[in-house]
Amino acid sequence: MSVATAQPRGSMARSRGSAAPALAHYDPMLLLVAGALLAIGVMMVASASMPQGMRAGEPLRFVERHLFALVLGLAGAVGAWFTSMARWERWSTWLYFLGLGLLALVFVPGLGREANGAMRWVGVGPLSLQTSEFMKLFVVLYMAGYVVRHKFSVVFEMKGFVRPMLLLLMACGLIMLQPDFGTTTVLLATAFGMLFLAGARLWQFGVLILCAAGALAALVYVSPYRMARVTSFLNPWEQARDAGYQLTQALIAFGRGEWTGVGLGNGIQKQFYLPEAHTDFVMAVIGEEFGLLGSLVIVLLFGLFVWRAFAIGARAERRGARFAAFVSYGVGLWIGMQAFINIGVNMGLLPTKGLTLPFISYGSNSLIACCIAVGLLARVHRENSEAGDAKEGKWQRA
Amino acid sequence: MIGHDDKQDSRQDYRGRRRLVLGVLALAGAGLVARAVDLHVLNKEFLQGQGAARYLRVVEEPAHRGMITDRFGEPLAISTPVDSVWANPQELIQQREQWAALARALGMPRTDLERLLAARRDKEFVYLRRRVNPDMARRVAALEIPGVALAPEYRRFYPAGEVTAHVVGFTDVDDAGQEGMELALDDRLRGVPGAKRVIKDRLGRIVESVERVREPQPGEDVALSIDRRLQYLAYRELKAAVRKNRADAGSAVILDVHTGEVLAMVNQPAYNPNNRGKLKRSHLRNRAVTDVFEPGSTIKPITVAAALETGRFNAHTPVDTRPGYFRVGRKTIRDFRNYGLIDVSTVIQKSSNVGASKLALSLSPETLWKAYASVGLGESTGSGFPGESGGLLTDFGGWHDIQRATVSYGYGMSVTTLQLARAYAALAGDGRPLPVSFTRRSAAEAAELAALYEPVLSVSSLRAVRRMMERVVAKGGTGTRAAVPGYRIAGKTGTVKKSGAGGYVEDSYIAVFAGLAPASAPRLAMVVMIDEPRGEKYYGGAVAAPVFGKVMAGALRLLDIPPDDIPSMPGQRLALLRANGGGGQ
Numbered sequence: 001m002s003v004a005t006a007q008p009r010g011s012m013a014r015s016r017g018s019a020a021p022a023l024a025h026y027d028p029m030l031l032l033v034a035g036a037l038l039a040i041g042v043m044m045v046a047s048a049s050m051p052q053g054m055r056a057g058e059p060l061r062f063v064e065r066h067l068f069a070l071v072l073g074l075a076g077a078v079g080a081w082f083t084s085m086a087r088w089e090r091w092s093t094w095l096y097f098l099g100l101g102l103l104a105l106v107f108v109p110g111l112g113r114e115a116n117g118a119m120r121w122v123g124v125g126p127l128s129l130q131t132s133e134f135m136k137l138f139v140v141l142y143m144a145g146y147v148v149r150h151k152f153s154v155v156f157e158m159k160g161f162v163r164p165m166l167l168l169l170m171a172c173g174l175i176m177l178q179p180d181f182g183t184t185t186v187l188l189a190t191a192f193g194m195l196f197l198a199g200a201r202l203w204q205f206g207v208l209i210l211c212a213a214g215a216l217a218a219l220v221y222v223s224p225y226r227m228a229r230v231t232s233f234l235n236p237w238e239q240a241r242d243a244g245y246q247l248t249q250a251l252i253a254f255g256r257g258e259w260t261g262v263g264l265g266n267g268i269q270k271q272f273y274l275p276e277a278h279t280d281f282v283m284a285v286i287g288e289e290f291g292l293l294g295s296l297v298i299v300l301l302f303g304l305f306v307w308r309a310f311a312i313g314a315r316a317e318r319r320g321a322r323f324a325a326f327v328s329y330g331v332g333l334w335i336g337m338q339a340f341i342n343i344g345v346n347m348g349l350l351p352t353k354g355l356t357l358p359f360i361s362y363g364s365n366s367l368i369a370c371c372i373a374v375g376l377l378a379r380v381h382r383e384n385s386e387a388g389d390a391k392e393g394k395w396q397r398a
Numbered sequence: 399m400i401g402h403d404d405k406q407d408s409r410q411d412y413r414g415r416r417r418l419v420l421g422v423l424a425l426a427g428a429g430l431v432a433r434a435v436d437l438h439v440l441n442k443e444f445l446q447g448q449g450a451a452r453y454l455r456v457v458e459e460p461a462h463r464g465m466i467t468d469r470f471g472e473p474l475a476i477s478t479p480v481d482s483v484w485a486n487p488q489e490l491i492q493q494r495e496q497w498a499a500l501a502r503a504l505g506m507p508r509t510d511l512e513r514l515l516a517a518r519r520d521k522e523f524v525y526l527r528r529r530v531n532p533d534m535a536r537r538v539a540a541l542e543i544p545g546v547a548l549a550p551e552y553r554r555f556y557p558a559g560e561v562t563a564h565v566v567g568f569t570d571v572d573d574a575g576q577e578g579m580e581l582a583l584d585d586r587l588r589g590v591p592g593a594k595r596v597i598k599d600r601l602g603r604i605v606e607s608v609e610r611v612r613e614p615q616p617g618e619d620v621a622l623s624i625d626r627r628l629q630y631l632a633y634r635e636l637k638a639a640v641r642k643n644r645a646d647a648g649s650a651v652i653l654d655v656h657t658g659e660v661l662a663m664v665n666q667p668a669y670n671p672n673n674r675g676k677l678k679r680s681h682l683r684n685r686a687v688t689d690v691f692e693p694g695s696t697i698k699p700i701t702v703a704a705a706l707e708t709g710r711f712n713a714h715t716p717v718d719t720r721p722g723y724f725r726v727g728r729k730t731i732r733d734f735r736n737y738g739l740i741d742v743s744t745v746i747q748k749s750s751n752v753g754a755s756k757l758a759l760s761l762s763p764e765t766l767w768k769a770y771a772s773v774g775l776g777e778s779t780g781s782g783f784p785g786e787s788g789g790l791l792t793d794f795g796g797w798h799d800i801q802r803a804t805v806s807y808g809y810g811m812s813v814t815t816l817q818l819a820r821a822y823a824a825l826a827g828d829g830r831p832l833p834v835s836f837t838r839r840s841a842a843e844a845a846e847l848a849a850l851y852e853p854v855l856s857v858s859s860l861r862a863v864r865r866m867m868e869r870v871v872a873k874g875g876t877g878t879r880a881a882v883p884g885y886r887i888a889g890k891t892g893t894v895k896k897s898g899a900g901g902y903v904e905d906s907y908i909a910v911f912a913g914l915a916p917a918s919a920p921r922l923a924m925v926v927m928i929d930e931p932r933g934e935k936y937y938g939g940a941v942a943a944p945v946f947g948k949v950m951a952g953a954l955r956l957l958d959i960p961p962d963d964i965p966s967m968p969g970q971r972l973a974l975l976r977a978n979g980g981g982g983q
Contacts, residue, residue, distance in 0.1 A: 198412070252449035253449075255445020310416060
């Protein structure tokens with residue numbers, strides 16, 4: 001019986017696809033994963049922000065803002081989906097410079113807004129624009145355009161590697177001034193990843209790694225105190241009252257979660273014990289309320305997302321759409337890396353950095369940028385499908 | 399690998415590198431999974447322990463203090479749950495901008511709040527205001543100031559207020575008995591506080607109760623022997639009399655003759671235990687048990703009973719009180735006027751000091767002393783009331799003529815109002831002074847206690863003395879205003895010169911009336927003492943006797959005690975005779 005019903009359903013989908021081609025070119029896995037992450041995000045922001053909202057007298061204050069940002073994000077995603085990759089390619093360089101300009105705006109007196117000791121926002125009336133979130137998107141687009149334009153230079157010449165680095169360093173410098181080490185890390189890692197995938201020579205990365213090691217050594221030598229702060233994550237229990245406070249509270253949250261968690265809304269750590277429970281440390285709240293099961297689902301969803309991004313990219317590369325391919329890789333690297341760092345920070349594997357968990361954390365700018373990234377992936381998938389290499393099938397390898 | 403890639407044409411993608419990148423990301427994901435298992439499963443005991451140390455707290459749950467009721471269960475002291483406002487100074491100190499609103503909600507000056515916080519800035523707990531009314535608690539809670547919270551407590555209310563204040567007493571701010579029966583019965587009334595484990599948020603507010611560590615055990619409800627109706631009656635009449643006679647103070651006590659229970663005990667001045675804000679220390683005193691005075695003529699019935707007991711006297715034995723005074727050593731004992739040659743009965747009726755002295759001098763010091771001691775003078779009443787005084791009855795070894803003479807009419811010894819009431823209860827019964835009880839006592843218990851005493855004064859002597867005391871209230875007696883229509887009252891007035899530093903003070907008296915009713919088969923013993931009446935009249939018969947009369951009239955009716963003075967109500971004679979089964983005269 002199930003076979004009998006499956007048959008007409010399949011044919012119906014096909015016939016509808018031919019009637020409206022665009023609708024058939026969704027990647028169901030991608031949209032399912034992104035939708036699941038966004039839904040979990042709304043739920044967890046609601047749960048994690050409730051104590052703080054109640055204290056302010058508006059229990060739903062953060063969820064409402066989150067939902068508003070989600071609407072904007074979905075609009076952005078649809079917009080991205082309707083914009084051809086060719087157009088994105090033409091815009092990519094200009095968008096990058098626009099991003100640099102916006103980053104500089106943060107430091108214009110009267111426009112920049114400070115929070116938690118960092119100048120990260122540009123105020124426009126009631127709205128706050130966190131330009132560094134969008135800069136991740138722009139860097140992906142710029143780097144994709146760069147490796148396409150300088151395909152051989154990237155592979156064979158020194159300047160092919162150094163030139164984008166210089167522009168990238170400008171952005172990084174501006175972001176470091178805010179200061180925002182987390183975003184800088186994600187930006188650089190994404191750009192390196194893209195250069196690596198474009199064929200840049202390995203010894204260049206070796207040099208970079210050596211430079212980074214040297215810088216780290218210098219830091220230890222110049223200010224061991226700062227170093228100690230950075231490495232405090234290695235043993236947070238020794239400083240549980242100051243430097244390690246936030247991390248210990250996050251770790252307690254995971255421990256309380258056990259296998260399946262204490263249940264949605266029942267977490268205790270968000271009751272003012274865990275700072276930034278609904279933003280950077282939302283993963284700890286998930287871990288407490290849904291346990292190991294919840295943590296594994298989140299890691300799995302991000303894994304699937306990265307896999308889809310690379311699969312879509314690989315398909316584009318095979319059909320020769322290299323810009324589309326590198327945008328896909330870039331989005332995959334960015335989201336994957338940021339999720340890894342955020343979860344790693346929450347679990348005490350990495351030093352504490354101010355980074356959101358993509359799709360889930362409260363934070364309008366991050367949410368909107370992530371939604372647009374999904375829109376880009378969907379667009380690439382659509383163009384892949386329209387290019388008609390249907391014979392490879394939908395579930396090709398990455 | 400690079401060399402190989404270099405030779406590829408432009409269509410060749412770097413599939414190997416892509417796989418490497420995905421592999422690295424997959425490894426990173428695997429690392430997260432491993433760490434997740436580590437935290438969620440392997441380290442959960444440690445982490446949960448750390449968490450528990452931060453948010454699990456054991457808080458005390460106040461236990462309900464037992465209720466104090468009168469003998470019929472009418473509440474005299476009850477505990478109701480209220481909230482106290484407390485703060486974590488370390489948290490609240492950071493909310494400076496909220497202080498003004500908080501101080502307003504608490505109804506205290508801001509400076510007081512600041513002082514409180516400054517004094518406890520290093521601590522984590524300070525009461526801002528205890529036992530606030532529900533309205534104030536709501537207002538404070540609505541401010542939602544971090545570091546400020548409410549704690550449940552109990553507040554004590556005294557429904558009868560001033561009327562039972564001295565007997566019931568009160569508790570302090572920590573719910574511990576401070577005065578009166580609240581203090582005496584504290585062990586029974588006090589509950590055992592419970593403890594519960596709770597989860598607190600970081601602001602110190604209780605988010606969730608986890609478990610009861612110990613169930614709070616409520617204290618026991620205790621019924622006092624007090625009859626609230628009699629208590630109110632006595633309070634009303636005493637207060638009116640103290641005011642009318644512009645007296646300093648006063649006390650009144652009613653005892654149940656058969657059980658030794660205190661049915662009523664009031665004092666003036668009194669206080670409202672519900673509002674002790676501006677309270678004079680002296681008003682707290684339960685004068686009826688703590689303050690002693692010389693009983694004066696009210697002691698004469700015992701003197702006479704002791705004389706009767708020798709068998710050498712009866713009610714009609716003549717006593718020569720002429721010429722109205724009598725020298726003993728260097729002291730002259732005087733009567734109010736010259737009563738002439740009278741009988742023993744008249745010594746009581748007219749309250750002749752000369753007569754009483756002559757009777758006393760005919761007895762050995764030991765005989766006399768034993769009579770007084772046998773009705774409980776000079777010893778505590780056994781009530782267990784905090785701060786009770788035992789009065790004074792010196793040893794008869796030092797009793798020469800002059801001492802024997804003065805003691806016979808109530809000087810040179812001291813009693814409390816309660817002690818005197820107990821002595822009269824003994825006169826009213828079989829001469830055995832039951833220990834006084836403020837809590838309910840059954841007839842069986844009373845009988846058991848009575849068996850411990852060896853009466854000195856015989857039943858027949860006591861009956862004879864009671865008949866003499868009836869004449870005090872009858873026409874020609876000193877206490878006619880103590881009379882209660884329909885009942886036979888036996889009593890004795892007393893007007894005592896107050897002693898101060900260096901001897902007796904002129905124009906300073908204590909007016910006393912002690913009596914029992916109904917005289918045919920006494921049920922109640924009552925003493926009224928009024929300290930320093932400043933009106934025109936200061937005699938016990940004029941000042942204290944009317945209080946006795948009014949209160950006793952009400953008490954006898956309230957207790958449904960059948961009238962025993964039938965001739966005074968001829969119209970009802972037959973009916974009463976039938977009701978009493980032909981008893982009476």
